[in-house]
Amino acid sequence: MENEVVSRNFIEQIIDNDIEDGHCKKVITRFPPEPNGYLHIGHAKSILLNYGLSQKYHGQFNLRFDDTNPTKEKEEFVESIKSDVEWLGAKWHGDVLFASSYFTQMYEAAVKLIKKGKAYVCDLTPEQIREYRGTLTQPGKESPYRNRSVEENLELFENMKNGVYEDGAKVLRAKIDMASPNINMRDPIIYRVAHITHHRTGDTWCIYPMYDFAHPIEDAIEGVSHSICTLEFEDHRPLYDWVVKELEYENPPKQIEFAKLYLNNVVTGKRYIKKLVEDGIVDGWDDPRLVSIAALRRRGFTPESIKMFVDLVGVTKSQGAVEYPMLEYCIREDLKQKASRMMAVLDPVKLIIDNYPEGQVEYMEVPNNQENPELGTRKVPFTKELYIEREDFMEEPPKKYFRLFPGNEVRLMNAYFVTCVDYKKDANGNITEIHCTYDPQTKGGNFAGRKVKGTIHWVSVSEGVNVEARLYENIVDEEKGVYDEETGEINLNPNSLKVVKNCYVEPALAKANAQDKFQFVRNGYFCADVKDSIEGKPVFNRIVSLKSSFKLPV
């Protein structure tokens, strides 16, 4: 019985209090993306946080598209966002919701404010509005249109709705305080004119609500109890509360801000990614080197590993950046038991067993995962000629090198003990073949007679299959830092993608389907690529290498 006390994060503490004092009867959270781009790992934190809270408190989680600005939004993105949220395992309540479904209610809410004398139509130009707003250190000044009568405002606002005015000619503003030290409270614009076709409402509207006005209304309509967003909205909370109060909602939602998830040495900025795509440096928004949800999925990360990661990172208000190895830890941890452990040689050199019968194929029965018997066993063909890793042989080994070298005996994993008797080199001094003898009584690799320090993996030359594998490094040059100080551009790592064409894998791997994940013994975890794998000819992306404490002395 585990009696461990798990401390609650600050949001849970707020919710606990709200429940305790009766302010909150049902916890309703939401993930409110604008459909204007692809989701990345940072959004995963928000999704999982909001969904997790709804689960923990037996409440409800909504997926709502915040589509109040048709100039930036596309249907394409609502589809990709939906599939990303789904993939992460966050099940939203009922139908997908859209802010645009509430346009009528928002319009009515605006009318209500006008009637209360809390909003007015302003004719100032964008330049003038900026000027009147003041600066960070100086208060703003009031618009000359600020004291129009309720009747006039009502008429003007209706005209705005009816398309009487050009884009930018007039806006509706909340009447708050032009001298507020918080710039968001200096009579913020709550409605603008925009003659644009909306991806869902078409041409029904030519005025659209601004975020600060729309968002609290959306939350209130849906009965959201806790509206969780990121730190940059802290300054907006007084306005959020103002809207909710003036509109007199019964159970006003509460906005809570938390710190975004940043990864060290990782690029998430839209414009940078866009440039990488345009420059052909990556093959799309789902290039496995990126950290969009789609990219992580393609790379081979599992939803479980992402969940583990955000849980490990925690929820606070202090902004920081997590190190990438934490994410790597999570996927290794998740795949450790789940993935079959197969043999694949990434940098092959031929090993010939001189005393093994020519043409013979022996099938070795091997467990798919030593730590998880449920994964069963498979048969791996063994022959006279094999491929082994080039780095598993050295002519002149340093101390404590216990792989293959002249005169040394090692275990071929799951097969036999072999002893190196000879090797051949080409004119350039590269090893071309290694000759060994094997000991038949060591079959299967279990032999009580002798101990052997090294175990290496192998693939049969005649039975193995040639595939392509891709090895990744950070797309950013970590030595130089993410951004070039002068140009502001990304410092690219020229070695971020290594394509290995002559990778040899055991036959079972040829049958891998897209997204299947394996451990390639001693080489890391790999995932069959969704885009480039074809039937019988998978392409493997390395998700993450295995940890290694082995280093050659220098």
Added chain:
RNA sequence: UGGGCUUUCGCCAAAUGGUAAGGCACUGGAUUCUGAUUCCAGCAUUCUGGGGGUUCGAGUCCCUCAAGCCCAGCCA
């Protein structure tokens, strides 16, 4: 030089005035048919950005200084 927020080990993060959890990373060592995994040990010995104060007692309260992040879109 206005306002808001943040500051606990290299990174993330607990501690809710009672004497600095945990994870990642790292370092040793044991086990091992993956130099993986697993295991065991070490990793802020008066220390919580600095300096004051209150208190029997402060990372937690007060004052003050400093540093970092965010805000002047008819973006979200």
